[in-house]
Amino acid sequence: MKPDPDAVLGYLAGLMVQTIAPQVQPQYLAGVIGMSGMLLGMAAQEWDRAADRLVKENRAIRGLFRQAERVGLDADLAQEVRALAGGQDDDLRISALESVNTGLRAALISLHAAVETRTDAASRALNDAIWAELSASTSRRAYTGSPF
Amino acid sequence: MAELSEDRIAAYAASRLPGARDVAVSGLARISGGASRETYRLRLRYVDADGRSVERPLILRRDPPASLIETERHIEFAAYRAFHGSPVPVPQMLWLEEDPAHLDYPFFVAEELTGFESSPGALTGEAYDPVREKLGRRKWTIxxxxxxADPEALGLTTVMAKVAPEDCWRRELDYWEGVLDEDEVTPQPIIRAAIRWLRANPPPPAQKISVVHGDFRTGNFLYDAAGEIHGILDWEMAHLGDPLEDLGWGLNRIWCWGQNDLRGGLLPRDQAIAVWEQASGLKADPAALHWWELFNCVKGQGIWVSGAKAWSDGETRDPILIISAWRMFNPQDRAALELMGRL
Structure with missing residues (x-):
């Protein structure tokens, strides 16, 4: 699509927030238009990066699951993370990547809970790696204008 | 369902004003008033029983079909009433109506405090540089x-659920974890890790049972350019509990509005705590406050996921629910990471 959708959405966001909303009455509708503009602006930021962000995140979580093979997990959890570690993102539509990401992050919660209280070196290393990835994931998801 | 109209509100007002005549409502307009209730501005005119003409600007807050948070309006109403006339500035409450026959949903009516600002965004502008510290001191003093305040003396122990000092943390954490269990639209590995830490490291019992506002933050009070605060709003999550809960919520990074060294966009963290300690006569034990700050990241994420779920399920299409989810999920996670030393 040309012009690039992120540029188009970003322009429309600015138009709605800065030009249209201040001229709209009643106040509530002006607020709705302003919020709609903000949403377009966030969608513009996400448009270009969403697939890249999700592929990187899914890849990173699968890496954590491979690392978990060095940790003695209970059989069910070990089987679950081993199966997920072998997956790959063949379908690059955002909805497909999100669906895979949801499954990976749900399993990551179980893995994290299983290793975080262990004291052996492999578990501590995995715990630190999980935290590092969680922190990195928030950097990937950050957007301009975030409150924090 | 009939449209909310000036005539319907006037008919209701007439029923609450014995002896009044010529009751009329004008200027009805919906305004942005938070995500938990529909908020309307209106002007009420009537001639009272003594023949005097009365004109009052009012606010009507009506339950929506769905909201960010499930709350009891009679508790919110009681909290406003309890603090009216106290050092905690609040608008005067007039009528609480829980019968949906009148305006389709329960609602309450209060005086409108006019001429003041509530936007946190406005506070970041240079115009507020000279009064930002004063506003911060007023905010944490209030x-x-x-x-x-003594909840019993305020009459709120008969309205709000009682809780023992040693149970405050567990009750709140159980509730908000339950909200996440029910409404989580996407897995929350950071917040789930926070919950596990909170359960493994409970805080000491509350030093006293206080009224907890529940959403005491910049954006929920009315202020002016002179640095004065004229009304504390949005008491819909008010309850009895540990006073550190409110302090921790107000200090949350998500309410810094981009000014990360200023909590609430107003004061450095240590200064805000010192002002609160002086005004409350209480102590903010660092370890206990840390627990409540991290808990408030769980609570915040619980609120944002509830809005996302309500929108996704089609209960309501108010864009503020999407804003809350899109804008707050990630900063809330980052705030939790920072508190856990993992950012």
Whole structure:
């Protein structure tokens, strides 16, 4: 699509927030238009990066699951993370990547809970790696204008 | 369902004003008033029983079909009433109506405090540089007054659920974890890790049972350019509990509005705590406050996921629910990471 959708959405966001909303009455509708503009602006930021962000995140979580093979997990959890570690993102539509990401992050919660209280070196290393990835994931998801 | 109209509101007002005549409502307009209730501005005119002409600007807050948070309006109403006339400035409450026959949903009516600002965004502008510290001191002094107040003397122990000092943390954590269990639209590995830490490291019992406003933050009070605060709003999550809960919520990074060294966009963290301690006469034990700050990241994420779920399920299409989810999920996670030393 040309012009690039992120540029188009970003322009429309600015138009709605800065030009249209201040001229709209009643106040509530002006607020709705302003919020709609903000949403377009966030969608513009996400448009270009969403697939890249999700592929990187899914890849990173699968890496954590491979690392978990060095940790003695209970059989069910070990089987679950081993199966997920072998997956790959063949379908690059955002909805497909999100669906895979949801499954990976749900399993990551179980893995994290299983290793975080262990004291052996492999578990501590995995715990630190999980935290590092969680922190990195928030950097990937950050957007301009975030409150924090 | 009939449209909310000036005539319907006037008919209701007439029923609440014995002896009044010529009751009329004008200027009805919906305004942005938070995500938990529909908020309307209106002007009420009537001739009272003594023949005097009365004109009042009012606010009507009506339950929506769905909202960010499930709350009891009679508790919110009681909290406003309890603090009216106290050092905690609040608008006067007029009528609480829980019968949906009148305006389709329960609602309450209060006086409108006119001529003041509530937007946190406005505070970041240079115009507020000279009064930002004064506003911050007023904000945390007022929170200290809320924390200092005696809930029994205010009559709120008969309205709000009682809780023992040692149970405050568990009750709140159970509730908000339950909200996440029910409404989580996407897995929350950071917040789930926070919950596990909170359960493994409970705080000491509350030093006293206070009224907890529940959403005491920049954006929920009315202020002016001179640095004065004229009304504390949005008491819909008010309850009895540990006063550190409110302090921790107000200090949350998500309410810094981009000014990360200023909590609430107003004061450095240590200064805000010192002002609160002086006003409340209470102590903010660092370890206990840390627990409540991290808990408030769980609570915040619980609120944002509830809005996302309500929108996704089609209960309501108010864009503020999407804003809350899209804008707050990630900063809330980052705030939790920072508190856990993992950012």
């Amino acid at each position: 929170l200290g007054e809320i924390s200092r």
